[in-house]
Amino acid sequence: MITGGGSGIGRGLAEAFHKLGNQVIISGRRKSYLDDVINANPGMAAYELDITDVESINSVTKRIIADYPGLNVLVNNAGIMPFDDAARPIDETGLQSIVNTNLLGPIRMTSALIEHLKTKADAVIINNTSVLAYVPIAYNAVYSSTKAALHSYSLSLRFALRETSVSVQEIAPPWVDTDLIKKSGDPRAMPLEAFVKETMTKLASDSPEIVVDIVKPLRDNPGSGEHVFFTQFNQSLIDNPIPR
Numbered sequence: 001m002i003t004g005g006g007s008g009i010g011r012g013l014a015e016a017f018h019k020l021g022n023q024v025i026i027s028g029r030r031k032s033y034l035d036d037v038i039n040a041n042p043g044m045a046a047y048e049l050d051i052t053d054v055e056s057i058n059s060v061t062k063r064i065i066a067d068y069p070g071l072n073v074l075v076n077n078a079g080i081m082p083f084d085d086a087a088r089p090i091d092e093t094g095l096q097s098i099v100n101t102n103l104l105g106p107i108r109m110t111s112a113l114i115e116h117l118k119t120k121a122d123a124v125i126i127n128n129t130s131v132l133a134y135v136p137i138a139y140n141a142v143y144s145s146t147k148a149a150l151h152s153y154s155l156s157l158r159f160a161l162r163e164t165s166v167s168v169q170e171i172a173p174p175w176v177d178t179d180l181i182k183k184s185g186d187p188r189a190m191p192l193e194a195f196v197k198e199t200m201t202k203l204a205s206d207s208p209e210i211v212v213d214i215v216k217p218l219r220d221n222p223g224s225g226e227h228v229f230f231t232q233f234n235q236s237l238i239d240n241p242i243p244r
Helices: 008-019 031-040 054-067 092-117 138-160 192-203 213-219 226-239
Strands: 025-028 045-048 073-076 123-128 166-171
Touching (some): 031 045, 073 092
16 A cells, blocks of 8 residues: 555556556545556556545545455655745644644554554555655755654664564655656656666665665765755755755
8 A cells, every 4th residue: 555646656656566466555635646547557446545634544544454455565655845944934734734744644554554464474664754854955844854753753663563574664765856846857856767666676675774876875964974964965955946
């Protein structure tokens, strides 16, 4: 099951798993997007689900377990990335939307499915974070913070499940050319197809953390030199801004 599977990285991963012969279930809020994906991929299933709504999560996951009792993989992928300005008052509605979608959503999805997953001989939870969990973008302060928190949660979840049949992997994408921000063909953005291909190869290794080679320097953000590295990184984005 892949949340946010109607577009972008979620759709890319869903189609890659589908091509390998897996029964893939996608979820999302936009029915038209879900319909496009399942129509293009016969045999894939889709459920409308609002990742920010506790009742939606609980009711839909119960239906999915009933319909697909063999479910043994959860990919917490759904996310939003609006720009913000931490130097000014932050809109409360927008703040709650980001936190509910990017952080509380994956935690609640995991909570709703964890007991079911533990009944499987081999199960996996995959959390889609971001390299911004390690080097934040200053004008995506809230988004970057939620991804850092989800990285922290993934570490704790992995340890807590160490004596169960459920393993935890984390995907930390770079800037991928999708509509998460604005699909623009910017040469700094990794093409979706290339990202999915490399990510799928690395997921097969059972590595706890999946980082594509191009952004390993960001993942290896040097400890005591973090502030200089962060400042240089963000200044480069000011000098060559991301299209909005």
